[in-house]
Amino acid sequence: xxxxxxxxxxxxxxxxxxxxxxxxxxxxxxxxxxxxxxxxxxxxxxxxxxxxxxxxxxxxxxxxxxxxxxxxxxxxxxxxxxxx
Numbered sequence: 001x002x003x004x005x006x007x008x009x010x011x012x013x014x015x016x017x018x019x020x021x022x023x024x025x026x027x028x029x030x031x032x033x034x035x036x037x038x039x040x041x042x043x044x045x046x047x048x049x050x051x052x053x054x055x056x057x058x059x060x061x062x063x064x065x066x067x068x069x070x071x072x073x074x075x076x077x078x079x080x081x082x083x084x
Contacts, residue, residue, distance in 0.1 A: 008034075 010018065018030055027033040064071065 018033055021027055021033050022029065027036065066074075
């Protein structure tokens with residue numbers, strides 16, 4: 001994976017925030033912190049996309065003849081299988 005150099009501009013307040021994050025010791029420089037933010041945003045966007053797809057699938061599946069309790073129990077079983 002190649003590296004691309006970018007020039008970005010921040011307000012003084014944003015710059016101070018970034019410096020504070022580095023001073024806490026979690027990051028060694030501005031670039032590392034910005035890459036962290038981008039990675040987190042990518043994960044969040046993927047999770048939202050998956051949630052959106054699941055909601056769409058649910059809406060398109062029609063009305064269930066199962067009770068809320070049945071649906072809840074099935075969801076708990078699927079969760080336990082997936083997460084141990």
